Amino acid sequence: MSTSYYAPQGGHPPQTQLTADRAVFTDAFALIPKGVMRDIVTSQLPFWQGTRAWVLARPLSGFAETFSQYIMEVQPGGGSDKPEPEAEAEAVLFVVEGELTLTLDGVRHVMAPGGYAFIPPGAEWRARNDSQAPVRFHWIRKAYEFVDGLEVPEAFVTNEQAIVPSEMPGTEGRWSTTRFVDPTDVRHDMHVTIVNFLPGGVIPFDETHVMEHGLYVLEGKAVYHLNQQWIEVEAGDFMWLRAFCPQACYAGGPGPFRYLLYKDVNRHAKLKLFR
Template identity: 65%
Template sequence: MTSYGRPPGGLPPQTALMTGRAVFTEAYAVIPGGVLSDIVASPLPFWEGTRSWTLARPMTGFAETFAQLLLELAPGGGSDRPEPDPAAEAALFVLDGEAALTIEGRASRLEPGGFAYIPPGAAWSLRNPAGAPARLQWIRKAYARLPGLPAPDPIIVNERELTPAPMSGSDGRWATTRFMDPEDLRHDMHVTIVTFEPGGLIPFEETHVMEHGLYVLEGKGVYKLNRDWVEVEAGDFMWLRAFCPQACYAGGPGRFRYLLYKDMNRLPALRPGARP
């Protein structure tokens, strides 16, 4: 069974050094797992037995297209009305524990590695049915509807059921596990798992219109973000604004893997608040 990175919780001792790896710039941010302590956790409205860490939210100079949260559900915790925004779509990924998810009356059980896509306007609920805490990533986005295209269907799958697709020319050292069909233009975002074998790398500085949220699931790596090189490891989160140059290599000794969000398949909006 794959083990995914998660924050340690608690609080550091008074003897700990303050200086760490957290970085916030106009082009990117790095939120190390170690700073996701109890003191920055927050409850959520209409959620019981749940605490959350907000990793990204729409705001000036930060994320523009999405919000991303880390949830910790105590046994029995969760919500029967988790999403107050009828325009919001969602993606869930279970890091550890179990989650009982119901979408429009259809019940599913998600284990570690389990992924769910929830269309905008769908009625859904989420509970922890087990006797141990459950932790998961929750990505929220205002869905960009297009005339003539319906919203996507729900998706329930575990990453173990999917075959990673090797990137061209990488000799299998760089691969992507896709939860959405890249040819399905109903989707305005993609969530994938990117895997690098030890020594694998992105061999050029990607510079593109897609905004990114990256949560490191396994291993460690060195990331080039704008003009800086930063070290990241399991449990860390990175935000990259559109056009932020990026590249990376896996630091070993094991695989380097992260959960990746990006906005896709829509023309850029030409007016503030306008739909593409």
């Protein structure tokens, strides 16, 4: 499987660049194209040194409400010994460029591109850049939904290269999913996977479902059908889809089209919105 992952570099466009871009924000979805991820929209985070973050998604009333997603850029010598401020938060880290040293429950892991870590709520972890070049990685956060009688899933660290993608039935391998957890394991209340399409592969119907999505395009390009609008996307773009937003896509080639996908799963719908 390919290890080509797009990572933003920041910078600032020249005054001669055209102002209009592909960015879209509707009541059903948002598209944040890669050209928007400039220096001016980064944030600093408490207790992180030598680090800046592009905040791609956060819980927003009336839109997507279950998760946040950052692209973290950590300079050599930077990182955090106190990364997560909320005790109930779970996380997935996915490295797209450079080398991240993750210490998780006392065990040190050196994560290369394609590296994936699941961090359950309450875990002790630190993230440092001990290399000589910047490291860039996705950090997806969700408030874990505890269920009486279910144990919290254990932490783990792996790499995409260690996992064989699961082909979608009837697609002859044109559409597959790289799954990092067993989809039948109901201890997990979110899935972060990689979805893979060969050129010409499609989602041949408008998916319309309760799960919210964050989709970061790692590689390639495609045309997405979102709530009756066709939009072109390419490596480095981010799509943010609220629940029940109709969605389908066509992978245009010439190479594979791949994206990092978040969705919330495996929990009852809350019947009391305000407690």
